[in-house]
Amino acid sequence: MFKSLAPPDYLATIDREKCIRCKRCIQNCGWNVYSWGGDKVLIDTFKCVKCLRCYHYCPEEAIEIKDNPTKFKQNAYWSFNNIKNIKKQAETGGIPLTGMGSDMPYPILFDNLLIDACQVTNPSIDPLREPMELRTYLGKKPSNVKVEKTKDGKLKLAEKMPPQIKLDLPIIFSPMSYGSISLNAQKVLATAAKACGIVMNTGEGGLHEDLFPYRSNIIVQVASGRFGVNPEYLNAGVAVEIKIGQGAKPGIGGHLPGEKIPLEVAKTRMIPVGTDAISPAPQHDIYSIEDLRQLIYAIKETTNYKPVSVKIAAVHNVAAIASGVVRAGADIVYIDGFRGGTGAAPSIIRDHLGIPIEHALAAVDDRLRQEGIRNEASIIAAGGIRSSADVAKAIALGADAVGIGTAALITMGCTTCGKCYTGNCSWGITTQRPELTARLDPEVFGDRLTNLIHAWEHELKEILGALGINSIESLRGNRERLRGVGLDSFTLDILGVKPAGR
């Protein structure tokens, strides 16, 4: 057989003088890059994905993973990936797959937005001395409240509020199914969600019984494959999400290969062991907005009116779509930008379909306000939230909360290598191989993820303090406190943000 003409991305190298032949690299690599040659470790660098598991577990610091300096001839038009993909496709006739969010150099609007701070005319607030509130409630809000006074002069609500999901801070964990990630990875999310007073989302993979104790911190998802869906499942969490689309692969479905479907995953999804789990591109009972309304209300009837979230990918016409979703009865609209992660997607789709979350969020928030229905649903913005600054900027643009997926996985060891679809994740995250998933201790990494969320919480409080406001709702949609740098006037107009200096 031919050796592939697509050159390897990375060169795994071992300093032979430092190597003590302990073979830990062989044990740790999920990709079979290393093997034992009798007297030394052999390297098949074509298999290397630069996940750095071997690097971290080499006791002698003998391993180095270099970007392959050998490239095709420099060409400003034909990029390395263009040529490589053509060679691969010529060899296989297939669609190159990928994982994670798009790494293409499209503009990143978050990096062109700057946050305001107080000077003189209003005092900044020290979050270590003064209360600083991040509590957020997701769900439909009435436009006004009726309050009456009881005989003893106390306030009483005259009309009950619609159900709300309480978050201690405006962050949730984005949907990642059991199957696409390991049960241990879901346990990390669940323990951290509980510790931080936020929620995780099951994704379309059902709910494993080990997660039942965390049900008050879980949103369950219903998607086109309907895996694991039954009345008990729908009632298992605090809310139900209908997934219409995903930012990384808008308009296409999902395919979890049979290799990632061992017994436990099969049981949870309610499908046979080892069969491919196919999520169709559309939901075949939703061909239009009125069908969505029927499903929303079918779920509400089944769950005694828990909040229903509808997740849509950020596509060109997202504002009108979101407006329709809200009018169809959704309590939450979850918008996933094109940078959003995925366990598996054709790279041609991931890299070329959809729009950034910054544009989509701004357009949706504007449209719902223009139509006077912004209070009817909460907005969750997701798809490439990298730091608490991104969180603050998204909230200032109009989000009630943000979803984070990749950032959560990074706390578990992920290096965004993008090979989630192979099921070989050496960190035990996006794999079902027991020898690999056993590496991910839910307690240890639950603490790390909790640390991350607490760290962002502190940072958000510092940002609010600098802004001179002591409650997150005063940042939400407050675009007056953002300025754009290096953005054209059309983009500023879409974002509803002034240029810096004005």
Added chain:
Amino acid sequence: MNHNYQKDISGCGLTGLISRKRRPISGSEIVKSLCLMTDRGNGLGAGYAAYGIYPEFKDFYAFHIMYDEPTVKRTVEDYLKSNYHIEKVEEIPTKAVKAIPISPMLVRYFVSPLKERLAGEQEETDFVVNTVMKVNSEIDGAYIFSSGKNMGAFKGVGNPSDIADFFRIEEYEGYIWTAHTRFPTNTPGWWGGAHPFTLLDWSIVHNGEISSYGINKRYLEMYGYKLALLTDTEVVAYLLDLLIRRHGLSIPVACLALASPFWKNIDQRDPEEREALTALRQTYGSALLNGPFSVLFGHSNGLVGINDRIKLRPLVAAIKGDVTYMASEESAIRAICPDPQKVWAPRAGEPVIVNLED
């Protein structure tokens, strides 16, 4: 929804008083109180609002309008004539003051909406609000700066004593007064930018910077308010109008929405009250006024003073007899009431609510 606006920022001093028994109090009192706080203004804006000053026209909306030039006046008057019965028109009485060499044309109209112009079930007050919004946002060079019944605002660019002389404030007698001196930090020059800011019977004087302005503005726009002035004070007035007049909240409950208690305090209440306060915050999060402020707002039945949630701006209150005083500084109260029965600093976020006796 235009976002490309330049927001107005200023520091300030404010003072107000109310006679619960509706006893007429001369404008000279409030002028004396305001003029004491010289450090709190820089001569670039001052104003007064008084209630009970037009008893003979108390059933008519008193529109105080400033015009930049006569052609605009004709446009506005044509509009008013086709929508309102006009009981009386007159120039707002002024006096030549050396420090105020130029001023806009200032005219007041006592009007009532023509019944046939009210669409269907439309409330008269909504009709008046629409007129104010339309004139202020659509007709360049005209600005309705007062639109309530039996009350009026008088304001302009100048220091408090010159503005008082100019508008002959000492000749009015009212049972509620509020007053304001400005310290703008950016280019001044527009008479409409001074306080009090009013809408219908609401009049607001405000010291501070509403750091939540951006979302308060967008929230109000969803309910049809047009924010023409780009001052913090404007959002306070419109929020009060929305919450109290249109949503029917009582004044104390509206104050709980605008300067809401912290979650840690809400969580400690008994279940029923906790549920009500939680619902208020959930629903009115975008109406929360955040950032430093002290505000006095007058209305047809009383006067309210309120601070932000952590009291970043001063507010002092005092009582003597049937009169309650509130001001940025105690000295401004003692200037006109040397021996009050009680003086106190209202706690952060807790309103002082004084209602007129029937």
